[in-house]
Amino acid sequence: MSTDIRVCTDAELVARTDALRSVYVDAFCAPPWNEDEERATEFVGRLPANAGRPGFTAAITVRDGDVIGFATAWITPAPFPTDRCHPQAAAGLGAAHTADWLCGALEIDELAVRRAARGTGLAGGLLDAVTAHAPDGRAWLLTSVQNARAVAFYRRQGWTQVTHPSPDGKGIVVFLGPRHPARSLAPLPL
Template identity: 80%
Template sequence: MTTGIRVHTGAGLLAHTDALRSVYVDAFCAPPWNEDEKRGAEFASRLPVNVERAGFTAATAVRDGVVVGFATAWTTPAPFPTGRCYPQAAAGLGPTRTADWLCGALEIDELAVRAAARGTGLAGDLLEAVTAYAPDGRAWLLTSVRNARAVAFYRRRGWTQATHPSPDGEGVVVFLGPRHPARSLAPRPL
C-alpha cells in the first residue's frame, strides 16, 4: 500500500468533492463529533466558496487510488470573522492578540482521516503539507476540547494551545502552529 500526499491551491480540488465528503463523514460521524450525513453534505456545499478564499490550500492523501484523508486551510481575513466558532476564539485571545496572531495567518479549517487510516502518521503528514508555506510560519487552528485525542495530537505535533476552555470544560481552544512566532507568548494552562 502506498500513500501519496498532494497539495491543491485552487478549484482543482473540487474534482474530489465526493471523495472528500465521504472522508468527512467517516471521520466526523463517529464519537466524539457525532455529526450526521447532513453535515458532510454541508461541508461539500461549502467547498466551492472555500477554494476561492485568499490563501486557500488543501492537501489530500490517496492510498491505492482512494482518498483516505485531507486538510484544508486559508488565510484568515482582517477584520477577524464573526461567524461559526470565531467569537469563542476571539474571546479567549482578546482583540489585540486575535488581530496580531490570527489575522493574516493560515487557518486550518478541516483535518480528516478515515478511521481505517488512523494511527499511521497520515494526519501529521497532511497537517505538515497544508502548513508548509504558512506566511512567516503563522498557522493556527481551533478544535473542540471534547476531543481529547485531537488536543493530544496537536500537542504531540508541536502545536501550542493558546486559549483554554471555560471552567465547565466546554468550547473550543486555539492552537498556534510549531513555527508561529507568538507561541512563546501564549498563556500557560493553570
C-alpha cells in the same frame, strides 16, 4: 499499498467532493465528534467558495487511488470573522491577540483522516503539507477539548494551546502552529 500526500489545486479538490464528503462522514460522524451527516453536506457545499479564499491551500492523502484524508486552510482575513466558531476563538484570546496572532495567519479549516488510517502518520503529513508555506510560519486552528485524542495529536505535532476552553462552555480552544512566532507569548492553558 501506495500512499501519497499531496497539495492539490482548488479545481482538483472540488472535483473530488464525493470522496471528501465520504472521508468527512467517516471521520466526524462517529464518536467522539458525532456530527450529523448534514455537516458533511454543508462542508462540501461551502468548498467551492472556500477554495476561492485568499491563500487557500489543500492537501489530500490518496491510497491505491482512494482519498483517505484531507486538510484545507486559508489566510484569516481582517477584521476577524464572526461566523462559525470564530467568536469563541476571539473570546478566548481577546481582541488584541486575535488581531495580532490570527488575522493574516493560515487558518486550518478541516483535517480529516478515515478511522482505519488513524495512527499511521497521515494526519501529521497532511498538517505539514498545508502549513508548509504559512506566512512567516503563522498557522493556527481551533478544536474542541471534548476530543482528547485531537488535543493530544496537535500537542504531539508541536502545536501550542493558547486559550482555555471558550467562555460559552463548548470547549473550543485555539492552537498556534510550531513555527508561529507568538507561541512563546501565550499564557499556559489549563
